[in-house]
Amino acid sequence: MKRTISILLLACICALCACTKQAAQAPSPVEKGIRFLESQEAQDPGEVAEVLAEIRQKELDAAREQKIESLLSGEVNVWSQFRDFVILGDSRAVGYWVFDFLDKSRVLADGGETIANVPDRLEGIKALNPSYIFLCYGLNDVSIGYWDTKEEYVEAFAETIALLQKEVPNAKLIVSSILPARDPAFDLDSSWRQIPEYSALVGQWCAEHSIAFADNDAISETYSYYWQNDGIHVMPEFYPYWAANLIIASWEDTDE
Numbered sequence: 001m002k003r004t005i006s007i008l009l010l011a012c013i014c015a016l017c018a019c020t021k022q023a024a025q026a027p028s029p030v031e032k033g034i035r036f037l038e039s040q041e042a043q044d045p046g047e048v049a050e051v052l053a054e055i056r057q058k059e060l061d062a063a064r065e066q067k068i069e070s071l072l073s074g075e076v077n078v079w080s081q082f083r084d085f086v087i088l089g090d091s092r093a094v095g096y097w098v099f100d101f102l103d104k105s106r107v108l109a110d111g112g113e114t115i116a117n118v119p120d121r122l123e124g125i126k127a128l129n130p131s132y133i134f135l136c137y138g139l140n141d142v143s144i145g146y147w148d149t150k151e152e153y154v155e156a157f158a159e160t161i162a163l164l165q166k167e168v169p170n171a172k173l174i175v176s177s178i179l180p181a182r183d184p185a186f187d188l189d190s191s192w193r194q195i196p197e198y199s200a201l202v203g204q205w206c207a208e209h210s211i212a213f214a215d216n217d218a219i220s221e222t223y224s225y226y227w228q229n230d231g232i233h234v235m236p237e238f239y240p241y242w243a244a245n246l247i248i249a250s251w252e253d254t255d256e
Contacts (some may be wrong), residue, residue: 068248078240081247082106086128086171088121089113089136092179092233099236101243106130114141115160122167133164133171134214134246138178139232142198143189150198154205161211174212174249176242177203180220185231192232214249216242 070076079101087093087102091111097104106128108121115137125133147153164173178199181192199217206213219241226238234242 067251071244071247078243078247082243084131085134086125086130086132087134087136088118088125089134089176090138090140092139093136095234095236095239096243099239101236101239109136112140113137114144114146115157116146118160118163122163125164125168125171130168130171132174132250133168134174134176134250135160136176136246138176138195138199138202139181139192142178142195143191150194150201153198154201157202158205158209161209172212172250174214174246175202175206176214176246177216179216179234179242182224182227182231188232212249212252214245216245219245 067076071078071081082102085106087096087107087109089107089109090113091109093107093109094111096102096109097107108124110117115135141147141153147156161173161175164171178195180195180199181189185192196217203213203215205211219238223238223241226235227233228235
């Protein structure tokens, strides 16, 4: 009996010693931190920087997606997002102030205007000194006859962007894709059938030169019933969707 008790006691002592040894070997939070830092030091600094950049980009992407969701759901009022801005454009851009969505003084647009009118708008743009400039041209650009091909137009468009970057260097430029025309507008000018081609080439140029581009093709298709009877202009109900696209594009990180 005494022999059995002695054996059990010895076993308990051995188990206790083993647990104590294991606990002593388990690293403390501080030790874990030191080991992590040592492991990072052992890595190539470039690799560490790349990992940290990826983590940061994921955080930024997640935050941007949350902002977009809040905007599209109506949780955030789209018009409240237009701060320190200027809108340039034609008669369709004029609707932003005509329908009382935005301050008229910030919408430098008029019927019949094209990118060729931008130099005439520079004084007004500089006076406002905006952080964001939204370019909403295209309808008249396609039909006016200044440029014989979409390639020539994109060259002129590139010169317009360069001019704005030179004259208003601190402003971020956001280009709106060209809203399409619909029947019966083509009876007035058949060249408007080429709008999608012009718009696509402008979008391609923007992507290649890190200029924010608001692609309105999807909303133009989804809300085609918001075009007015002339097939050219859009109803007030369309503007919040267009505006949301412009704001979302302004959130793009276009820095190279």
